[in-house]
Amino acid sequence: MDTVSVENEVIMADDGIVKPVAGGRATIDRDNRETVGDVTAKNPRMRCREVSVFYGEKQAIHDVSLDVGSNEVIALIGPSGCGKSTFLRCLNRMNDTIDGCRVIGDISLDGDSIFDTKMDVVQLRAQVGMVFQKPNPFPKSIFENVAYGPRIHGLTRDKTELEAVVHTSLDRAGLLDEVKDRLGEPGTGLSGGQQQRLCIARAIAVNPEVILMDEPCSALDPIATARIEELIDELREQYAIAIVTHSMQQAARVSQRTAYFHLGDLIEIGETNQVFTNPHHQLTEDYITGRFG
Amino acid sequence: MQTSVLILVLVALTVVGFYLGRSRSVAVAGGTAGSAQLHSLPSYYGYLTAIWCGVPALIVLGFWMAFQDNIITHFVTADLPAETAADPGQLGLALNDVKNLVRGNITSRATDPAMVAAADHYRQLQTISRLALTVVILALAIGGIALSWKRIGPALRARNQVEAVVMVFLILCSTIAIFTTLGIVLSVLFESIRFFRIVPVTEFIFGLEWSPQMAIRADQVGSTGAFGAVPLFAGTLLISGIAMLVAVPIGLMSALYLSEYASRGFRSAAKPVLEILAGVPTVVYGFFAALVVAPQVRGLGEAIGLSVSSESALAAGLVMGIMIIPFVSSLSDDVINAVPQAMRDGSYAMGATRSETIGRVIFPAALPGIVGGVLLAVSRAIGETMIVVMAAGLSSNLTANPLEAVTTVTVQIVTLLVGDQEFDSPKTLAAFALGLVLFVVTLTLNVIALHVVRKYREQYE
Amino acid sequence: MSNGTITGAGNPGRTIDTVRAGLDRRYRAERRFRIYGLSAIVLGLLFVSILFITIIGNGYPAFQQTYVKLDIDFDPESLGIGDQRSNAALSGANYQALVRNALKVRFPDVTGRSDRRALNSLISSGASYQLRDAVLDDPTIIGTRRSVWVPADDDVDQLVKGHMDRAAAEGDRRLKDNQLAWLDQLQADGAIEKRFNTTFFTAGDSREPELAGIRGALMGSVFTLIVTLALSFPIGVATAVYLEEFAPRNRWTDLIEVNINNLAAVPSIVFGLLGLAVFINFFGLPRSAPLVGGLVLTLMTLPTIIIASRAALKSVPPSIRDAALGVGASRVQAVTHHILPLAMPGMLTGAIIGMAQALGESAPLLMIGMVAFIVDVPGGFTDPSTVLPVQIYLWADSPERGFVERTSAAIMVLLGFLIVMNALAVLLRKRFERRW
Incomplete structure (x- = not known):
């Protein structure tokens, strides 16, 4: 993970991993490629090693390794189609629902492989929650939306306990004040930003350990986005968070570590500050400086 | 001239008109080279001439054929003895005999001089009418060609005129749907109103007894006729209810399984096979119900000590349910597939199993659409005819026991109208009153269902 | 205590334990639901197959029809036409008599009116139409004697196809004991045969099943x-x-x-x-x-x-x-x-x-x-x-x-x-x- 090659500045011996091409762009040699930067986290919650994803014959992710650590936000950035969402969906095995999708490699949660037979997908998803690009509240009341997880998993014993869970979750998602008088109204009636916070409340109601967020603000306006970002920052105190984002500013604002994906490869990973201010890889630099993406 | 020959001649004239018009336009423009001066392409002049030749003649022909019989009958009625003409029942019989005489069939009244005279008159009028029709049609066709021939010139906007005619044709065709609905409403409504003059509406809708055999003559003993339709409504609901009990769970569960569990291969194999059930004619189901299911149900019932009628509501309902399965499943399938993938993802990401996702998210989300589909299915079950005609009973029976024979609205319409009928007896008119009820109920169900389904689709678009 | 569940800060293990404890029950429900779905489809497919099997099982014998070989003597006297050979005379002739005579010759020991009637009823009434058509086609066969395959009555047809229970009491059968005996004789002589039922495709409706077509x-x-x-x-x-x-x-x-x-x-x-x-x-x-x-x-x-x-x-x-x-x-x-x-x-x-x-x-x-x-x-x-x-x-x-x-x-x-x-x-x- 330390073999690194950049067109101009050579950190380690160049063995043809990255080839300079006309115009200063770099391409990747798939046969012999390693990620720039340190993939490990201080307090790893999830560890991914050599993860590849195939859709039928087509390989969408190539041998990606990275850690998701507790009490930190890791941002996955990269141009469209770089596989960052696909990778995120591996972490709670959401790719299982897609026909013809195959994941190989090793992903573990707290040391247990998530592909292990004794690790159940239901249990995994209860521990690794997910928030989607487009807010997707169920066509039920606000209360029922948040109560969904505790209900299916049987986490609460009675109604008062359930109500307490719903209230706390809404509170933590910063939504309680806005909706506490209309918990019976349909969740689909809320504004976009409120819907997304409802989805976050829904995810944290089952008390997960990791929260995956797939471009959670891409459908929202700037004010709603700011609220969600604030919320992510607060949630970091308790959960390990991985966020896919299209916006570099957002990655810079909310994350502690950043991973840059390009065409299914993890190109560079490191402290957010370092990646944004001093990228080591030419592709990362090109992306961050806006040459493409 | 025979009508069919006349039509053939007319078609031939139209074709001739096309070529005449086209060559005329080329000639007017001074040969093929000059046809650029024409407003439209030469063939449009041909079409225009053909339209002028064929369309007016066809319209006249249509009206003539539609009203010729009525007009001739009207004239002939004047010949009949006054006392016959005064009584509508007698008149109908007499006219029928006259028509039979005209066709050369021997009737009991062949010797009655008045009848023979009337028949002769009828035949004579028919000949005149046919002759006149031939003359009028040929004159119109040839006149049309001549008129168009004279009008053809470089300035004639033939294409625009042809297109205007095409548009009129398109608009006329598109109004047929409205006229069909109107025709249905008027035909059942008029007869029903006549029926309700004889039998009060309240008796029809709330009466508990149905025995439509009426005494034809005043001195006939026996049935006086009772037209309380409640037993029919109850029977219809009973059989439709059984059908729904079969079709809704099976149809819905197979749709859910196919869309949420089945692999693509299984789905593409099982779906068409299930849809075969939708393509089987209803008469086949009727035969199946009467031949296989009814005896089986009966045998099964007797084996456990129940007395089952050989035309039990259960057998008819079961088979009708089988018929409706693919209907329910394909409607539900559409509706379930319209539930956005994001809903499923949201639920799976929470750690829900498939059945939890289906039961708690997909089904509630799809419920309005499913309800709409079920309403359509109910409407179809209520209007289904052949299965019940072949497998359900004829005599009315007000019961909720599915093992007994019941009769339905459609069965009664068929029994009242098949076979010899007099058009004014309440028995015949009752069929139309039942038809009115059937139409109103199914229409209401359809309108509600289509509305619900449309609203549902809009929600996810 | 519910706070512990919600915040998860103090006690992250609890959620997992609860989820794990419920897994078995939930997967059982999942399997049950899946089986319901599958059985709905299987039921649907079963209905399709029962429908088709019944129809085909009942229907395929109809494409065959039983024929009986009779030695018909085209005797002008029996036909009742004497020397007339005009089309009208030939059309109106008594072909029924030919069938009856042929049966009489074949079974000389059957006497008595009711026995005769029972014997004659074995042959379809369509036989006389067939003979008429043959004669109209070629009037020279009058006066000759030849073997002709004529359609059997539908009861005979059903018997030959095995749809009639010979063991049933005589009163419950459409064919009586003596008729069965005659048929067995014919069968033994090879005078009964099943052939492709062309009538079914060439005839209109009829009251007699063996003469009815589509x-x-x-x-x-x-x-x-x-x-x-x-x-x-x-x-x-x-x-x-x-x-x-x-x-x-x-x-x-x-x-x-x-x-x-x-x-x-x-x-x-x-x-x-x-x-x-x-x-x-x-x-x-x-x-x-x-x-x-x-x-x-x-x-x-x-x-x-x-x-x-x-x-x-x-x-x-x-x-x-x-x-x-x-x-x-x-x-x-x-x-x-x-x-x-x-x-x-x-x-x-x-x-x-x-x-x-x-x-x-x-x-x-x-x-x-x-x-x-x-x-x-x-x-x-x-x-x-x-x-x-x-x-x-x-x-x-x-x-x-x-x-x-x-x-x-x-x-x-x-x-x-x-x-x-x-x-x-x-x-x-x-x-x-x-x-x-």
């Missing part, structure tokens, strides 16, 4: 469908073209659309009422005629064809129309030259499906009198006739075992046509399917 009903269906297709296809396409290409969006076109959608779901029997009240009672068109049947079915299939045609027109991309208009074509020209040809396969598919629907329909035709017992094969659009599904309905009502068999066979023919039509529609769709 030709009349089939021709009735053909005439009816010709009327239906000739009217519904142009009208349906015209309506679809108008609504899709020309109609302004206003109340009027909305009304048309609502009407079309509703007509698609109106019970078919209501169309029968319309046909009875309007075409027969108002316009005075003949009852039982394919013309009226075709008109009624036209109204019924129009919505199907319109909806399919509109879908076909919608699938033609607007760029094609724009291109045509761009080079100066009028709107009508753009439609007739470019859009219609591209949409035609889809429209034809819709028309075929509509025709398949019309072919299987029977309820509205009962209303307009196409349910009469008609022996003659119809020759035109106004001849009284019936159609295949109605023929099935009529035969299904007959108690004879021979008719059960023929009903199923007629259903097989009907389903065969429907399968061919639907396969054609699928093929057409596959062949011309375009992705834009």
